[in-house]
Amino acid sequence: MSTPADSPSLANLTEIHYLDENGKLPSEFSSKIGVYAIFDRAKTLQFVGYSRDVYLSLKQHLVRQPQSCYWLKLQTIEKPNRTILENMMNNWIAENGTIPVGNDTDKTKWTDPIDVKFLMTDEEKANYEKAAGDELAQSKVLKNVARRVETEILETLKQRNCQEEIRFNPKLKDSGLLDLK
Numbered sequence: 001m002s003t004p005a006d007s008p009s010l011a012n013l014t015e016i017h018y019l020d021e022n023g024k025l026p027s028e029f030s031s032k033i034g035v036y037a038i039f040d041r042a043k044t045l046q047f048v049g050y051s052r053d054v055y056l057s058l059k060q061h062l063v064r065q066p067q068s069c070y071w072l073k074l075q076t077i078e079k080p081n082r083t084i085l086e087n088m089m090n091n092w093i094a095e096n097g098t099i100p101v102g103n104d105t106d107k108t109k110w111t112d113p114i115d116v117k118f119l120m121t122d123e124e125k126a127n128y129e130k131a132a133g134d135e136l137a138q139s140k141v142l143k144n145v146a147r148r149v150e151t152e153i154l155e156t157l158k159q160r161n162c163q164e165e166i167r168f169n170p171k172l173k174d175s176g177l178l179d180l181k
Helices: 054-064 082-096 107-111 122-130 135-159
Strands: 033-039 045-051 071-077
Touching (some): 071 082
16 A cells, blocks of 8 residues: 555566456455556556556457556555545656556547447448448447447457456447446
């Protein structure tokens, strides 16, 4: 646990596997407040964030960016304090020397629900356009696209040996969004 006075540098933190040998996220960070840095397979910093529940945030990021979540560095704090969390996050980004893509050009891919409209196949786009003016028909197309993308994400996670329970919010699929429940 960290206090404001002993905010660690990113370089001094130990890296841990995003998924352990059992395919699980580090559950010891469930309900923990903290700042975390996510690295890809080559250990290139991809995203720095903070959360009131680090475990849930890490799970969201894994679903949204499974090919970029291989290593972690993180620091927890006892009490929620946005200023401390933001300062630590900004210090880590500055220490990195460049802004990670997840905090820059790809920020929405890391922080927002997955919008499947941008992942439609040509056939799905044609079906969606054909249903123009019919909200229910468009909703059905979006739901089917969401189901396809969900299946692809779950398959990618399975290939990574992810053993976490992943449940998407079914109410968002009609609007073409995927987010964990």
